[in-house]
Amino acid sequence: MEADAEGDGVKIRSATIDGFGKLSGITLDLDADAVILEGPNEAGKSTVLGFVRTMLYGFATRANMPERQEPVYGGRHGGRLALVSERHGDLVLERYAASAGGKPVLRGRRGDEPEILEQRELERLLLGGLTGKVYRQLFAVGLSELRDLGAVQGEELGRFLYHAGMADGRRLAEAERAIREAMDKLYKPRGTTQPMNRRIAELERIERDLRALPDPVARYNEASEALERTEAELRALDARLPELAALRGEAARALNMRAKWLRLRELDARRAALPDPGRLTADAETKWRMWAAERDRLERERLRLEAALREARAERERLVIRGDLLGLEPEIERLLQSAEAMRALEQSCADWRAERRLEEERMNALLASAGTGWTAERLRGFAAGVAERDRIRAFRAELGEAEREAARCAEAERQIGEQEREAAAEVAAAEAAAGAESVRDEADDPFVPKTADALLRAWEHFEDACRAWEMEALRVMGEQRARSTRTASRQGDAGGSGAAAALAAALGAAGFAAAYAGAHAAGLDGAAAWAAGAVGAGLAALAAPPLVRRGIGRGRAGGPQAGEALAAARQAAAYGQRAADALGALLKRPREAAEPFAPPAHGALPGEAQLAAAAAVRSRLQRAVQARLDALRERGLAAERALEHARRLERIRALRAERRAAAAAAAARLDALRTSWRSWLESCGLPGGLSPEAALETLDRLEMASGHLAVMDRLDAKLSEAAGRLRAHRAAVRELCVADDAAARLADDDPAAALELLRAAIRREAEAAAAAAALEARVKELDLQLRETNALLAGHADTARAWFEAAGAADEQAYERLLADAREARQLDEERIRIEVELASGLSEEDRERMESLLERHDEDALRGLAERTAEACRTAEEERARLLELRGRLSETLERLLAEDVRRPLLNEREAVMAQLADEAERFAELAVMQALIRRTRETFERERQPAVLRRASAYAEALTNGRYVRIAAPFGRSSIELESAEDGRIIDAAFLSRGTAEQIYLAIRLALADEVETEEPLPMLLDDLFVNFDDARLDAAAGLLTRIVRERRRQLIFLTCHAHTAERLAGRMPFAKRLRLG
Known part of the structure; x- marks a missing residue:
């Protein structure tokens, strides 16, 4: 569309x-x-x-x-x-x-x-x-981005939520943070490194040290004598311990080695009982094992060769060779090669006949589909021309283009009609909305000005008058409090800390008033003036402690004069009257709103309650003015939208008329083309109802049928030639298969099978002849190997007899007994050497002699008892030494503690110095706390009276999404968090404590408002x-x-x-x- x-x-x-x-x-x-x-x-x-x-x-x-x-x-x-x-x-x-x-x-x-x-x-x-990060967070949002509140608190988007409307908001936050950091550097409730925390820890340590110092008069000599006795006992015990350890080690080693010592005695007895091995060499046993293995191998080889020779001779006798068929093999191979070709030729003939039938069927089907009256004879005389095909394609292209053009024009006309209906509905809705908005605004308007510019000028005039009245009242109050503070400070140094706090509060208020007035006079807007006032309050409060220490009370004495107070009251009343006059130009009924600006009775000065009431009135009027300005802008936008919808409807109606005329022209051109096509078909002898596609299809089918007819003619020629070749091949096969009865019976029916049967018979005869020759060669080879094996066995027996004679053995059994005795003697010698090495390992000659003496003189039970006694004596001595060492440590500590009595006085002096430092730091901490309270109060006032435009829009969206449950979204100054105001009781709720669904609705409202804020022209x-x-x-x-x-x-x-x-x-x-x- x-x-x-x-x-x-x-x-x-x-x-x-x-x-x-x-x-x-x-x-x-x-x-x-x-x-x-x-x-x-x-x-x-x-x-x-x-x-x-x-x-x-x-x-x-x-x-x-x-x-x-x-x-x-x-x-x-x-x-x-x-x-x-x-x-x-x-x-x-x-x-x-x-x-x-x-x-x-x-x-x-x-x-x-x-x-x-x-x-x-x-x-x-x-x-x-916009960057990709901002677009992802505001214009392409999924659940993961919606729940990521941190994304809207960053540097790119956070500036629209936090510090908005306050030019020096960041400086004020930095000042508050600096004061808080200064307080944290002085003291933290659970800190350890801060100066005040260190002073308190030092006091506690000094108290513990003082309590731990005892009276050393009576115990010093007793502790010294006990220490000398303990050291003497330790020296004597240290001299005995090495001897006890050596005795314990010897007894334990003798007990552990007794079993091996007895085994050594047994080996000596068995070695002495063995006979002399005679004249055997060291490797005699190895050679004998190798000789026996080789003899057994030769015997097995001889038996195998004899059995193989018998089998080869028997198999050769069973073979009978027929030599009359071996000469036919070359002719057989030649005919078999041609047989494969003949078999393939027969298969090709069958395929050609099947292909001919298929081609004929396809040709007949194509002729039937092309129309009645088509035959093979008529097809041979038919040829489709290229000119006719080109003419058909041209007709098809023209008709297709005309049909598409007609369809496009009809669809465009239909779409424009739908747009016209939608545009008419939008015009009606926009006009109705604009009328309803105008009626509602006239009924609910409490303001005198009727246009947005006039209302904004009236509000700015009132706001300037109200701020001037507030500044004058704050200035007078600050001067009055300063005079009271100076009077109190002259009463002495006893109230130094209280005077500092009071003076800091007074100077903070006066600094706020002076800075605010100077910024406003310099032409700064309200937000910048408020920020300057807050910074002035903080700087003035910082100057309070030095003034107290310098004795500001030593200045001029006396209180304010009655004339000065009366002049100040009249000046404040004049400013209040200006504010009331400005309200009269702003509101239709200004009496109730002007009450906080009326002068107090009996010429008194305005108080804090009157200032708070005036601030509440100004805040309420500010919200009402902002709402009225939004409503006026919305009414203007609604009127502009209604006018734009009307213009769009006119453009659509003119375009629809153009599209309707184009559709009629396209339909007429399509009808003319169709008439011309039917006339051309009749001139070519084709049915007039054919479409261009059907005409092309007819020509294609006739051309395909001509191709099938040509294929049929080629297949008939191939079949005639193949029949002659097959007859000559069968005659040659019958002549050759006379040598074998089975092959001769198959020669007429299956020439290829007969040739294969004859070739198989010839190959069997050839294989039998080759097997006979191989068996004869095998018999000769096995006979030679058998003679060689018998010769090796005879030489092996001669070698064994030479060994028997050299060792003095009568036969093989006697020689093996000599070998077994020699093997046992060698094993006993090896074990004896190993045990002797273990017994002498790590011992000197003297130690070995004492060990041998212990083993000779004691049996196993005696050795075990000796080892237990020496171990117990050594353990007792070590326990006694540990006890004496512990006693010596306790006595030394007691002497040191008794000597520490001289440090009591330095500890008392140190405690007094620490307490003095702690008092100075506590006074500084109190001054910083007063400054922090003043800045926090200023910030809270700003948050109540100033709210960024993006948060106002987000609040409206949130109120719509929650059906009025929450009416305001706030971003507290200096903190990265989101808070909401409940419509029921006005409570402030942190967004972190909302349910998942409500939190997502609030985050969606913030993103929609941010999207409106960051958006540019389009x-x-x-x-x-x-x-x-x-x-x-x-x-x-x-x-x-x-x-x-x-x-x-x-x-x-x-x-x-x-x-x-x-x-x-x-x-x-x-x-x-x-x-x-x-x-x-």
Whole structure:
């Protein structure tokens, strides 16, 4: 549907996704003010959101693959967006990961010529200079971004929420933070490193040390004598311990080695009982094992060779060779080669006959489909011309173009009709809304001025008068308090701390008044003047302690004169009258609002209660004026919208008349072309009802039938030639197969099988002859191997007899007994050597002799008893030594503590010095606390009376989303948090304590307000990804109504993605103009 883009900002007409995540090769039609994109989970809705972000701000890096979304099912990574802009018209934005380095390519500003842009240039042209982070948080929002409150508290967006309206707000926050840091540097309740904390810890330590010092008179000599006795006992015990340890070690080693010592004695006895091994060499046993293994191997080989020789001779005797068939083999091979060709030729003949039948059937079918009266003879004389085909194609192109043109004109006329009906409905709705707004404003207007400019001038005049009255009252009050403070300070130094606090408060108020008045006189606005007043209050309070210490009370004495007080009261009354006069020019009924500015009775000065009442009146009037200004602006916007809708309706009606005339002309041209086509068909002898496609199809079928007829003629020639070759081959096979009966019987029926049978018989005879020759060679080889094996066995026996004679053995059994005795003697010697090494390991010759003596003189029980006794004696001595060492330490500590009696006086002096320092630091801490209280009071007053425009808009959105449950959103000065005011009781609630659904509604309201604030000339499209999952029915309906209002009033395109059918239905019900699309 064609849409008028004038005044509608940037819109997305369509999105073509070539390859992005799970989506590839799809195009989404988004050409509407509102689009509802619905589908089940994993259908690709969030992928569409990520695709739009990527097209506008680029691909994520490979380190962030979930955001990069490389194609899963193929396709070129990227795509394009069709856009329409009020300033640039129709545009196409392309971006591909593998093209132009992933940079955006823009078409439309210079015709079809592509422009490769840098990202900053694209943001400047189409996106109002917004960065990708801001766009993601405000215009392409999912649940994860909605719940991320920290995103709107950063440097880019936080400036719209915090410090807004206060020019020096950051300096005031820094001053408050500096005071708080100075207090924390002095003292913290649980701190350890602060000066006051250190002083308190030093006092506690000094008290503990004083309490720990005993009276040392009687115990010093006793402790000294006990220490000397203990040291003497330790020296004697240290001399005995090495001897006891050595005895314990010898007894334990002897007990552990007794079993091995007994085994050594047993080995000596067994070695002595063995006979002499005789004249055996050291390697005799190894050689004998090798000789026996070789003898056994030769015996097995001899038996194997004898059995193999018998089998080979028997098999050769069974073979009978027939030599009459072996000469036929060359002729057989030649005929077999031709037999394969003949078999293939027979198969080809069958295939050709089947192919001929198939070609004939196809030709007959094509002739029948081409029309009646077509035969093979008629087809041979028919030829389709190229000129006729070209003429048919020309007719087809002209008819197709005419039909498409007629359809396009009809569809365009229909769409323009729909636009006309929608535009008429919008004109009626806009006129009704403008009329209702005007009637409601006249009934509820409490102000005298009727235009926004006049109302703003009247309010500024009143605000200037009110501020002048407040400054005068604050100045007079500050001077009065300063005089009272100076009078009190002359009463002595006893009240020094109280005077400092009172003077700091008075100077803070006077500093606020002076700074505020100076800033206002310099031409600064109200917010800047208030900030200057707050800084002046802090600086004046900082100057209070030095003034107290210098003795400010020593100045001039005396109180204020009665004449001065009366003049000050008259001056304040004059300022109050100016404020009341300004109210008369602002309000229709100003009497109630002017009461706080009336002078007090009996010429008294204005008090704090009267100042608070005036501040409340000004705050209430400020909210009413702001609301009235908003209403006047809304009424002007409604009138402008109604006029714009009327102009658009006129343009659409003129365009519809043009489209209706174009549709009639296209239909007439189509009828003329159809008449000309029917005449040409009749001249060619074809049915007049054929379409161009049907005529081309008829010619194609006749041409295909001619091809089938030519194939049939070629197949008939091939079949005749193949029959002659097959007859000659069968005669040659019958002549050759006479040598074998079985082959001769098959020669006529199956020549190829007969030849195979004859060749098999010849091959069997050839194989039998070859086997016989191989067996004869095998027999000769086995006989030679058997003779060689017998010779080896005889030589092996001669070697063994030589060994027997050298060792003095009569036979093989005697020789093996000699070998066994020698092996046992060698094993006993090896074990004896190992045990002797273990017994002597780590011992000197003297130690070995004592060990041998212990083993000779004691049995096992005696050795165990000796080891236990020596171990117990050593353990007892070590326990006694530990006891004496502990006693010596206690006695030494007692002597040192008794000697410490001399430090009592220095500890007392140190305690007095610490207490003096602590008193000075406590006085400084009290002064800082007073300053902090003054600045906090100033800040709270500013927060009550000044609120940023973005928070006012967010408050209106939040009130609509929560159905009036919360009426105001606040961002406390100096803190990164969000607070809400309840409509029921006015309580202030931190957003962190709200339910998930309510918190999401508040965050949505803030983002909508921020989107309005940061937006430039053209509204940007907004994409919301299923943000209402935690909304109940009532607030879901409120959210749908708010989005509908934003789309209509701010002309912003909205694309909402959801997987919930009820959400889509609710939005569609509130937005009848929305387009619904479905994925999956």
